[in-house]
Amino acid sequence: MRFVIQRFLLFVAALLAISVVIFAALRVLPGDVATVMAGLNSPPGRVARLRAQMGLDKPFVAQYGDWMGGLLHGDFGKSLLTGRSITSTVAMRASITFPLIALGLVVALVVGLSLGVAATLATRPAARSCFHFFGIVGGSIPALWGGLLLILLFSKGTGLIGIFPSQGFPEGGWHDFGGALASLVLPALTVGIIDGASLMRYTRSALGDLLSSGYLDQAMACGYTRRQAVLKVGLRLAMPQLVSVVGLMFAGMVTGVMVIENLFALPGIGSGLVTDLGNRDLIAVQSELFMLAAFFLAVGFVVDVLHRLLDPRLKSSLEGGR
C-alpha cells in the first residue's frame, strides 16, 4: 500500500509540474489569439479590449489560478475563438480518439502476443527469419507511410481491394455504429500493426530469456511439452515485463494516433489539437495538452502499480501482499 500512495503522490506532483510547464509555454507565445481575432491591421485599442474580455490582461498567477480552479470543477473554460465549451468539444473528440487507441491496442496485443509466441516456438530457420524480418521492419515503418500503404490497398473507391472508408467519420457519430467502426478499422490497423511488431520482439525476447532460464525446463520436466510450457508458464512469467512494455508503447502510440487522425481526417483529439494550435486558441490548447498529459501520467501510474502487483518478487515490499 505504501508504494501505491507514494506513487500516487508522485503522479499528482508530476501533474502539477506539467500544468505549470504547459501554462508557461503558452504565455511566451508571440501573436496571441486576441491579435489574431482582431485582425492584423486593427487599431491597438481593439486588441486591448479583446484581451481584457478574455482575461488575458490579468497577472499570470491569477490566470493560472482561474484555469486550475476551473479544471478542478471539470470545467475547461470556453474556447477563445468559437466561444463553445471546451469540455464538450474535448468530450466529442475523445469519443473518437479513445476507441481508436483501444482498437489499436487490441490489434497490437493480438498481433504482438500471438506472433511473439509463434516466433518463440518456430524452429524452421525460414520461419524464424520471417518473424525476425517482420519484427524489425514492422517497427521501423513511419505511421504516416503505413497508413498510406493501407489506404492504397484497402480504401473504398481508390484502393486495390476497396473495403473500408479511409476519410472522415460518419455524420451521426456513434449512432451510426457500423459506419463509425468501419471508419476506425484502417487507422486502428495502422497503429496496431506497427506497435504489434515491436511488442512481438519484446515478447519473443522475454520468452526466449525464460526458455534459457530453467523455469521452463522445470515445467517441461514436469511433463509439459515445449509449446505448453511457453503458453502456460512462460507467458505468465513474462507478464510483468510485458505490462511495462505495453505501458510505454501506449505513450508511443499517441504520436501514431495524432498523425493517423490527420491522415484519415478523423475529428479526434490529435487533429483537433493541431487545428487549435494553428488558430492560437490558447485556452483550448492548454486544456487539451493538459488532458493528454494527465492521461499518460495516469497510465504510467497504473502500469507501475500493476507491475508491482504482477511481479511476485516485488510483492514482498507491499504491506501484507495483495
Added chain:
Amino acid sequence: MADAKSRNRRISGRGDASLAKKIAVVLRSLWARGEGKFALVVLALWLVVSLVSLVWTPQSLWTTDGYHVWAKPSAAHWLGTDGTGSDVFSWLMAGARTNLLIAVLAVALAGVLGMALTAAMVSRSAAVSGVAVVVVDALISIPTVLIALILAVPMGASVAVIVIACGIGYGLNLARIARPQALLAAGSDYVDSALANGASWFSVLMHHIMPNTMPTMTVQLSLSAGTAVLAESGLTYLGVGVPSGVPSWGHSLATSVKFIDVYPLTVLWPGLIVTVVVVALNVFGDALRDAVDPVANPALREVA
C-alpha cells in the same frame, strides 16, 4: 552477478588511448555479420549522400519545371517530379542531410541529458539523487510528441522543436535504463577502494561509474536515432516539425500525401527511405549490443 562485476572491473579504469582501437574492433565485429554489414552500408550511404547533397544534386532544388509536373521517372528526373515540377530525387537527397542533422543533434542532446541525469541519480547527496529520480519517474510517461507540441506553441515549426523534444524524451529514457548499471557500479568494491585511495567523487564518477553505463548508452542512443528519424516525419506532417521549404524526408512524405489518389507512386520513395534507414539504425543498435559486450565479443577483451 559475479560475472557481471568482474566484467565491469575489466572495462572500467581503461585510458582513452585505446578508444579508437576499441571502436575499430567493434566496427570489425559488426562487419563480420550480415545484418551489421547491411546497417553499416546504409548508414555510410546516408552520410555520403548528405555530404554530396551540400554541393551537388541532379537538379537544383529551387528550379521548378512547370512543363513537367508529376513527370514519370526519366533521365532528367530520376524519380520523376512532384506537383510543382520539383525533382523528387534531388529533394530526397537534400532531405538526407536535414534528417542526419536532426538525428545527430537529438542523440547528442539525449546523451548529455541522459548522462547528467544518470550521474545525478547516483549522487551521494540524497537530495540530488532524490530529485533526479522523481523527475525521471514523473516525466517518463509523457510522450515525445506532447513535448514537441508544447514547445511548438512558442517556437513554431522548427528543427529545434524536434531536436529538443526528442532530446528530452530519449534522455529521460536513457537515464532510466542506465540507472541500474550506474547504481551497481557505485556500490562496487572498486569504487570503494578508489575513494579510500583519496580519489574525488567526480573522478570516480568519470572513470569508474559512467564507463560501466557506456555499452547500454551506446546501444540505446543508436536506437534513439531511428526513433528521431520517425519522429521527424510524424511531427513535420503535423506541422510542428521541419518548416516548409526546408528539404527533409518527412517534408517529402507529407507533401506527397495530398496527392495519394492521383500519384500514389510519389508516396512510395520517401516512406521507403525512412523505413530502410530506421531499419538500419535498429539493426545497428541490436548488432552493437553484442559487439560492445566484452563477454559476447572476445575480440574486445584483447584491446588493452
